[in-house]
Amino acid sequence: MNTVHFVLPADVDDPAAPSGGNVYDRRLAEGLRAAGWTVHELHEVNRLAALPVGSVVLLDGLLACNAPEIVVPQAERLRLAVLVHLPLAEETGLSAAAAAELDAREREVLHAVAAVVATGPAASGRLAVRHGLSLVHVVPPGVDPQPRAPGTDGVSSLLCVASVTPRKAQDVLVEALARVAELPWHCRLAGPLTRAPEYVGRVRELIARHGLAERIDVLGPRTGLALDALYAQADLVILPSHAETYGMVVTEALARGIPVLATEPVAETVGVYGIVVPPGDVGALAGALRHWFEDPVSREWLRAQAPELPGWGRTVHDMADVLTGIAG
Secondary structure, X not given: OOEEEEEOOOOOOOXXXXXXXXXXXXXXXXXXXXXXXXXXXXXXXXXXXXXXXXXXXXXXXXXXXXXHHHHHHHOOOOEXXXXXXXXXHHXXXXXHHHHHHHHHHHHHHHHHOOEEEEOOHHHHHHHHHHHXXXXXXXXXXXXXXXXXXXXXXXXXXXXXXXXXXXXXXXXXXXXXXXXXXXXXXXXXXXXXXXXXXXXXXXXXXXXXXXXXXOOEEEEXXXXXXXXXXXXXXXXXXXXXXXXXXXXXXXXXXXXXXXXEEEEHHHHHHHOOOEEEEOOOOHHHHHHHXXXXXXXXXXXXXXXXXXXXXXXXXXXXXXXXXXXXXXXX
């Protein structure tokens, strides 16, 4: 029987801290078990030293890549694979010195382990170039089949699902919405509010400054049926991030037939099924929103698209191949 030790964040199942990375980790662990693997879950990288020689270990990059002093010494005795959801230095708001330090620590880890995994081809290429890696495996997340979202009037209900942090750029979205305030929109921001409290305060202040408190709802985290209900009411899903490696909210929207407006970091995920603008460009985002309202033909074309999206079974199969390969 195949066995893997999976080092994943302690908050992986916390409903107050939902994230695409946590969903990926949980669905992967469940899928490997369903496929016949024995999965031992760990939440601390310092547990590696206690594992038997030759153990196959999958580590979430957020935990592994900032701990080379723990991970690298174990790389010779264990079969290690690191899943990079987002390079550490791509988090928005870091000083140049902090980003360089995180980059160096991450590079040390990724060069030591047996396999590096990214969640999409573009992310794989960026990692390979960034750290001089000869091979980065690609294991994209899946998506479950979903009923088509009825929406509201087909245009005015806007939804952004993301942690309220500088990287997700809700401040850019608020500024863009302020530039199209004469249009009949209502926007909901759904996502954890505890990861960057000062930034959340800034977003709330921007909303108040532009007089949009009655039109932009800052909801906090939503999961399960509550999140499904938000998607069901959405006419357009917006992801204005400065940096992403995949953007699972994009496929969650597309699976429901909801058009997407997103930034270039997730252009690969959006494909031809949505609108893409440069990150951090308030004018471009406002222009795309105006176009969304003023061009019903484009809206109907986007809504009529039905992309074929892979399920989580492919994710599990592809990761199992990586783990089997390093076990050998």
